[in-house]
């Protein structure tokens with residue numbers, strides 16, 4: 001049986017891993033839409049390779065290049081934020097949501113409204129609009145499959161179990177490249193050092209998020225929406241080897257864990273084939289070669305991100321969307337060389353300390369909170 005597939009963010013790290021997986025089983029998939037922000041030539045080459053129906057760039061100024069690269073083919077070229085939503089709404093059986101940041105929110109919602117299966121990597125959408133998105137999933141009968149490795153692990157460990165029996169859900173965190181750095185060293189951490197993750201090869205934004213531990217903070221909020229056991233049952237353990245991707249402890253004392261190589265093709269494959277399994281070319285797990293697994297409590301003095309995220313979840317309303325927006329601004333500023341590494345969490349804390357907008361109740365209101373929080377974070381960064 002052939003299934004249709006759309007990849008939102010096809011040129012990124014998750015998008016490439018997804019395409020790599022379906023390269024191995026071309027007869028099983030028909031590609032509907034592939035999207036990117038700009039990279040028109042790269043997107044066009046992928047659309048041609050996979051025989052996609054359409055290719056879409058979010059940035060409309062790149063549409064002319066895309067059209068040019070696709071001339072002579074029957075692939076439809078589109079551009080602009082609305083076109084991303086049209087592509088997402090084209091009704092693929094499976095949509096891989098792999099845009100980075102809140103920019104992915106409207107397209108994810110458009111896919112949810114089709115009631116199809118969404119493999120969700122784009123965690124910022126759940127952080128900013130978790131309640132609204134989860135309600136829409138319910139209303140439209142969509143299937144949300146968590147692709148983030150921790151959440152995919154938890155999803156697998158919860159399968160066939162009763163939520164009422166869960167005692168703890170433990171998210172593991174690698175601790176990032178600066179796990180053992182002092183506060184003084186962290187203040188001087190460079191862009192290049194922060195972009196070198198010890199275990200995972202990922203896009204720039206999530207790599208910086210891993211270094212600050214905002215990635216784990218965002219994942220805490222993501223887990224809170226996906227697995228309704230309550231915030232007080234979610235905890236974080238630092239596990240530098242990234243072999244155990246997360247765990248669920250039940251009330252009888254049993255802990256189920258999912259293990260695997262640090263390769264996103266494993267959780268993506270789990271989503272693509274769910275509830276079945278598919279072959280991947282991933283390296284098998286060689287536990288004797290790994291030798292030992294370590295676990296530590298997170299240090300929220302040096303890495304305040306997880307504390308800020310927990311507080312934002314507790315505050316509820318607009319706070320998680322403000323946290324996400326401020327973090328996106330801060331990461332961009334750090335990558336542009338405008339602020340120091342430790343200023344990332346400081347900027348998020350300063351933005352959250354300002355009066356919060358009212359709780360958003362629709363997608364449009366979340367996007368308005370996001371825009372307002374970005375403006376505020378930018379003003380804190382560069383006072384007029």
Ligand code: NAD
Nearest residue numbers: 009011012013014036037058099100103121122123202203
């Ligand atoms: P990436 O930067 O490698 O790729 C992002 C993709 O989104 C690209 O195709 C890019 O063109 C597109 N894009 C970026 N900005 C856009 C915009 N404004 N409008 C439309 N398209 C836009 O990112 P990634 O590492 O693949 O991560 C994607 C998402 O998956 C993020 O939310 C990340 O947190 C999550 N995630 C990634 C990994 C990983 O291993 N890379 C693991 C878990 C979760």
Ligand code: MG
Nearest residue numbers: 148149150219
């Ligand atoms: Mg993760």
